[in-house]
Amino acid sequence: MKTLLQIDAIETFYGKSQALHGVTFHVNEGETVALLGRNGAGKTTTLRSIMALNHVATGRVHFAGQDISARETHEIARMGMTLVPETRDAFSLLTVEENIMLGYREGSPFTLDRIMNLLPIIKEFRGRKGGELSGGQQQIMVMARGLAMNPRVLLLDEPSQGLAPVMVTAVAEVLQKLKQEKLTVVLVEQNLRMALNVADRVVLLEDGATVDSMTSTEALADPERLEKHLAVH
């Protein structure tokens, strides 16, 4: 299996405060990897560091065989790394279709028609404005926008956050579709059941460092191994 993303011992600071103390993991092509950890463990900072939205002080990030540690965000994005942030960033005055097509990159196989066929739930609200959607609909819309960009790696930050259970299920179905499309995904998720359902592997963060990594099958067979790092102190 080919490694598409390799993170080696990255350290990231907010001012003088160190948020990441050595995060190391890899993601193979076509894999879904879930980053898990308590609140404040460094999951969002890890995604932002990969995208160079936070400056990485030491350590290396390799993407598709290239060292991208010193690259700027727009260059990394152009190489095919796409972040769907937890803030969702829906344009409230644009329609769903316009919101999605804002992400469309010339030559992307994920045209509006293809996205609608792949994620038919969007048809239910495709003509509405971004500001008229529920949180779950917005989340699905911004994931579709990420898809339109034809990413080589999709970074998803807490897609189920704050959603009603029925929309958590809908988002989980979108993740399964992405998996069927053989997309490479890094998923930050508090909903453990959903994360283990969709991910091939999980990487555990604690206090800004990677502390364990295992397949989802191993995690399901040995829940204590996970709980040790996820239970509230």
Ligand SMILES: Nc1ncnc2c1ncn2[C@@H]1O[C@H](COP(=O)(O)OP(=O)(O)OP(=O)(O)O)[C@@H](O)[C@H]1O
């Ligand atoms: N803008 C910021 N300024 C200062 N410190 C920050 C900032 N953002 C995050 N931190 C700190 O960095 C550490 C890692 O935070 P991060 O948001 O990456 O964790 P997380 O695992 O994504 O948690 P959550 O699930 O709560 O979002 C925490 O100690 C947090 O307080």
